Amino acid sequence: MSSALLEDLRDRGLIFQIAGEEQLPDWLDGGPRTLYCGFDPTADSLHIGSLVPLLTLRRFQLAGHKPLALVGGATGLIGDPSFKAAERQLNTPQVVAGWTEKIREQVSRFVDFEGANAAEVVNNLDWTGNVDVLSFLRDIGKHFSINAMVQKESVKQRLEREGEGISFTEFTYMILQSFDFSELYQRYDCTLQIGGSDQWGNITGGIDLTRRRFGGQVFGMTLPLVTKADGTKFGKTESGTIWLDPDRTSPYAFYQFWLNTADADVYRFLRYFTFLSVEEIAAIESADSERQGRPEGQGILAEQVTALVHGDAGLTAATRITGALFSGEMTALSADDFEQLRLDGLPSSEITAAAMPPTLTQLLTEAGVVASGKQVKDALGRGAVLINGVSVDAGQNNDPRTCFNPVASLHNRYFLLRLGKKKYHLFVLK
RNA sequence: GGAGGGGUUCCCGAGUGGCCAAAGGGAUCAGACUGUAAAUCUGACGCGCGAGCUUCGGUGGUUCGAAUCCACCCCCCUCCA
Numbered sequence: 001m002s003s004a005l006l007e008d009l010r011d012r013g014l015i016f017q018i019a020g021e022e023q024l025p026d027w028l029d030g031g032p033r034t035l036y037c038g039f040d041p042t043a044d045s046l047h048i049g050s051l052v053p054l055l056t057l058r059r060f061q062l063a064g065h066k067p068l069a070l071v072g073g074a075t076g077l078i079g080d081p082s083f084k085a086a087e088r089q090l091n092t093p094q095v096v097a098g099w100t101e102k103i104r105e106q107v108s109r110f111v112d113f114e115g116a117n118a119a120e121v122v123n124n125l126d127w128t129g130n131v132d133v134l135s136f137l138r139d140i141g142k143h144f145s146i147n148a149m150v151q152k153e154s155v156k157q158r159l160e161r162e163g164e165g166i167s168f169t170e171f172t173y174m175i176l177q178s179f180d181f182s183e184l185y186q187r188y189d190c191t192l193q194i195g196g197s198d199q200w201g202n203i204t205g206g207i208d209l210t211r212r213r214f215g216g217q218v219f220g221m222t223l224p225l226v227t228k229a230d231g232t233k234f235g236k237t238e239s240g241t242i243w244l245d246p247d248r249t250s251p252y253a254f255y256q257f258w259l260n261t262a263d264a265d266v267y268r269f270l271r272y273f274t275f276l277s278v279e280e281i282a283a284i285e286s287a288d289s290e291r292q293g294r295p296e297g298q299g300i301l302a303e304q305v306t307a308l309v310h311g312d313a314g315l316t317a318a319t320r321i322t323g324a325l326f327s328g329e330m331t332a333l334s335a336d337d338f339e340q341l342r343l344d345g346l347p348s349s350e351i352t353a354a355a356m357p358p359t360l361t362q363l364l365t366e367a368g369v370v371a372s373g374k375q376v377k378d379a380l381g382r383g384a385v386l387i388n389g390v391s392v393d394a395g396q397n398n399d400p401r402t403c404f405n406p407v408a409s410l411h412n413r414y415f416l417l418r419l420g421k422k423k424y425h426l427f428v429l430k
Numbered sequence: 431g432g433a434g435g436g437g438u439u440c441c442c443g444a445g446u447g448g449c450c451a452a453a454g455g456g457a458u459c460a461g462a463c464u465g466u467a468a469a470u471c472u473g474a475c476g477c478g479c480g481a482g483c484u485u486c487g488g489u490g491g492u493u494c495g496a497a498u499c500c501a502c503c504c505c506c507c508u509c510c511a
Contacts, residue, residue, distance in 0.1 A: 087506095165507065230468075231456095238458055256466080263467055294465035326466060359479050375459060378474050382461050397479055420459075422466055 003029050005063040011278045012271040014056060016197045019207055019220035027191070027219065032117050033065050035192035036184055038124070038177065038199075039107055040072035040080060041099035042091075045245035046106055048235045048257075049196075052223050052272055054110045055308070056194055057119075059275075066117040068190060069107040073100040073125030075177055081170035082154035082198045088170070100125070106244055110308075120188075124180045127187075140179055143212045144205070149174065154201040174205045181206025182213050192219045226272065229264035244309055250345030251310040255318035256422070258302035266297035274304040317344035325416075325424050330389060335411040341426060348426035351404060351415075360385070360397045369417070369425045379419050386418040404429070 003025035057067040079088040111119035158166040184190035203220035243249040288295035349367040361373030380394040415427040
């Protein structure tokens, strides 16, 4: 444990703001400290946006500190308004409770529960669930100045922007989260909270409350918002959010996401999302800059992050599919290979000659290859649909039987359909 | 409770009786170029192979014709009480 950790975090660009900057290095050097980061159950899985704080918790643990992963069973019932453009829909307590459990399992994979600085998962519903309103208002609410709260940048647009407002419920979120920090200080001697840069207001609120309730000095640190060089939102693709849950985003799709990282982002992402040292990453970058053609950074990034999130088995599956599809030689695949690809998470569907839809557009839409038939039509018109490597022309749209003629199948049952450069779908004849 | 301003296709945002499936931008998809990049150019972008069908907060109405006009309702914002 040492402020060397802070140095490393800084080198990685992982420090956005620190509350208590002068004292924090010495504080961390002074012994194992307990820190926490909260994850609200707003869905049944976290997405890669939560990866930076999750991995940062782990970095602290590797440096000898004790991480608490807080699952927001209580705060998830309220909704964090920070920098959100609009009021959010409340979910039922049952739903949130279910999600809380899923998130609890998920965050557990990123920290170590063994050893002297074993991690713990805590749920803020445990200490807020039974607080009565009057106590809360008298003991906690009194410490908060509305005048200060409305000054917070995180809610400003909701207060000032024409067309949107904020409910008392969401406005109170900050108080709840501040309460968490002070309770964790009391219960676990937790003295540092980390979170995304949007959490600054909530974190400083917790620091103030801890001082007012217990006279304790605690620290806060925010991590940068992950951005992309082209300005589009990080973590989204056409098929939607990249989730950590393999049932929502397969390890293959997950791997592909990272593999497709832009050159302008890849070394920064290596620093954010992997445990490779900054020196190693710098070496990769300089090697890439001297190489002609495709850089190696993306491949390393994809490998590292997929292994972190989905384990070695997930990574193996992802690279197996990637290798098979993008090497160009699908005819070299055995029947077993195809079965394995299905199990590994290559999107696939079963078809029968008897129940063949009348058009390819319909077939591909139903299989979930694309969102609408228009996209198939467009792709067909440009020769971008290939079945087992053979281009399908637009005129064949009305004739899927010919396209999926058993005679043309691989191993008598497999059709590997490619749409565009990157979308693959396996059709299996029954 | 009163006065005023709003709710348009994924997002932002034009559109005030027909030329509107609805400008423009963004996002997204496909093609060319490449490295399964970026930038650029091209095409698509409510649904449908198609004929056609369904949209502009909701429900009714006026009209040959409504996102546009009217009535009522729902929701949001601002100010006043």
